[in-house]
C-alpha cells in the first residue's frame with residue numbers, strides 16, 4: 093500500500109531537497125513543497141523535484157480575491173500537482189474559482205486553522221468558539237464550495253470526516269510521541285492521526301532534521 097506520508101521539504105537548498113527526497117522515497121507517498129522552497133526555486137524547482145517520480149503536493153496556501161487566486165491556480169496548472177492548497181477563509185467564491193481553475197487530477201484542499209495556532213490565537217484573531225468549531229465550520233464551507241478536502245489538525249479530523257465522509261483530509265502538525273513540537277501547537281502522533289481519519293500526513297522536521305532521515309521516515313512508517 094502507498095504510504096500516507098508526504099514529506100515536507102522546507103528548505104531553500106534544492107540539492108538538499110533532492111538528497112532527502114531520494115533517501116526517504118521508499119517510505120513516503122509523496123513530496124510536499126511549500127512557500128520556502130517555491131519562493132526560492134519557483135516552477136523550475138518543482139519540475140526538478142518531480143523528476144524523482146513521486147506525487148507533488150504544492151502547499152502554497154493561496155489566499156486572495158477569487159480572480160487573483162483563480163489566475164494563480166491557472167498559472168500553476170502546467171505543474172499538475174497532485175494536491176494544491178488554498179485558505180478556506182478566502183471564502184466560497186474563492187474556493188469555487190480555485191477548484192474550477194485547477195487541473196482535473198489536482199486535489200484542491202482548503203486550509204482551515206493552521207496547526208501552529210491554539211484556542212487563544214484564534215480568539216486573538218477575533219474568531220468566536222474553539223478550534224474544533226472553527227475547523228468544522230470551515231470544513232462545511234469547503235465541502236459546499238466543491239473543493240476536494242481540507243487541512244486540519246489530527247484533533248479535529250474525526251469530526252470533520254464524520255460530516256464529510258468522502259472528503260480528503262490532510263493532517264500536518266504530526267509528531268512521534270517523544271518528538272519536539274517546535275512551533276506546532278495542535279499536535280498528534282502519526283498513528284492517532286490515521287486512526288482519526290487522516291487521508292495523508294504531512295511530516296517535515298521529524299524526518300528532514302533527523303540525523304538519518306531514511307531511518308526516521310521508516311520508523312514513523314512502521315507505526316502506521
Ligand SMILES: O=c1ccn([C@@H]2O[C@H](COP(=O)(O)O)[C@@H](O)[C@H]2O)c(=O)[nH]1
Pocket residue numbers: 100102126151203205206207208243244264265266274276294295296297298
Ligand atoms: O496547518 C498547517 C498547514 C500546513 N502546514 C505545513 O506542514 C508542514 C509541517 O512541517 P513540520 O516540520 O512537520 O512541522 C510545514 O511545511 C507547514 O508549512 C502545517 O504545519 N500546518
